[in-house]
Amino acid sequence: MGRLVGRHGDKEMSGAKEGAELRLVTPGEAIGASSGVRAGTGTLVQGENIIATKVGWVKDNNGVVSVDPIHSAYMPRSGDLVIGVVESVRNNLWFADVNGPFNGLLPMSLAPWKVEFGAARVHMDIGDIMLARVQEVDEAHNIVLTMKGVGLRKLKDGIMANISMNHISRLRGDSDSTLNKLKEVSDCRIIVAENGRVWVDGDSEGISFMRKVFELVRNDGHKAEFNASLDAMMNQRRNA
Numbered sequence: 001m002g003r004l005v006g007r008h009g010d011k012e013m014s015g016a017k018e019g020a021e022l023r024l025v026t027p028g029e030a031i032g033a034s035s036g037v038r039a040g041t042g043t044l045v046q047g048e049n050i051i052a053t054k055v056g057w058v059k060d061n062n063g064v065v066s067v068d069p070i071h072s073a074y075m076p077r078s079g080d081l082v083i084g085v086v087e088s089v090r091n092n093l094w095f096a097d098v099n100g101p102f103n104g105l106l107p108m109s110l111a112p113w114k115v116e117f118g119a120a121r122v123h124m125d126i127g128d129i130m131l132a133r134v135q136e137v138d139e140a141h142n143i144v145l146t147m148k149g150v151g152l153r154k155l156k157d158g159i160m161a162n163i164s165m166n167h168i169s170r171l172r173g174d175s176d177s178t179l180n181k182l183k184e185v186s187d188c189r190i191i192v193a194e195n196g197r198v199w200v201d202g203d204s205e206g207i208s209f210m211r212k213v214f215e216l217v218r219n220d221g222h223k224a225e226f227n228a229s230l231d232a233m234m235n236q237r238r239n240a
Contacts, residue, residue: 022057022222024070031058031065042067057166057222072165074100074195076143080134083160083197084145086126091118096130099162099195102141110135110146112153129155131191131199158189158201161214165196167221171213178230185234186210209237 056067084096098104108115135146188202
């Protein structure tokens with residue numbers, strides 16, 4: 001995942017500059033001197049140093065030093081595009097694992113089909129995968145989903161992959177620039193959802209290539225040379 005660098009008393013904030021390899025820290029580790037900076041989430045000031053309080057990557061945003069958890073949990077928000085896996089079915093709704101703190105609920109009134117009461121399993125059963133949006137997150141932390149919208153559907157073909165929430169932006173790139181290149185090079189349909197899941201549909205060679213991309217993202221997504229490594233993979237695919 002990365003190496004532990006820097007110990008108590010270090011003066012330099014590794015990973016503070018854009019494009020630098022992110023620095024992995026553990027609770028109690030000194031990130032750097034506290035003078036001239038502020039402690040953000042996942043950190044605290046102890047004496048003359050900023051100390052990490054969780055395992056994660058050091059970020060410096062305009063002088064505010066924070067630690068992003070190594071495995072950030074998905075926190076759903078209204079409007080999010082999510083890929084869910086059906087975990088249970090009732091007469092009038094589906095419960096889906098959306099990689100979050102709670103299951104998502106899809107009422108039959110927000111399904112894309114006309115569903116008769118008690119016939120929910122006819123349309124989606126346990127293990128089926130859906131592309132949906134978060135309709136709302138209520139005060140009881142219920143995540144209400146909808147499949148009424150352009151492109152929202154049951155996903156029948158292709159594969160689903162999981163990536164760290166921290167690496168979604170690396171896979172997408174600025175304004176989806178990286179994602180569009182991956183679609184072109186792999187000749188696959190690729191959906192990157194907000195909940196750390198990716199759907200890929202294409203021929204076997206394209207899917208095999210994307211599996212390698214996901215492995216690169218998981219292993220090297222935090223490294224400065226990630227973009228160069230990904231570009232090299234895409235060029236190799238183009239020239240094959």
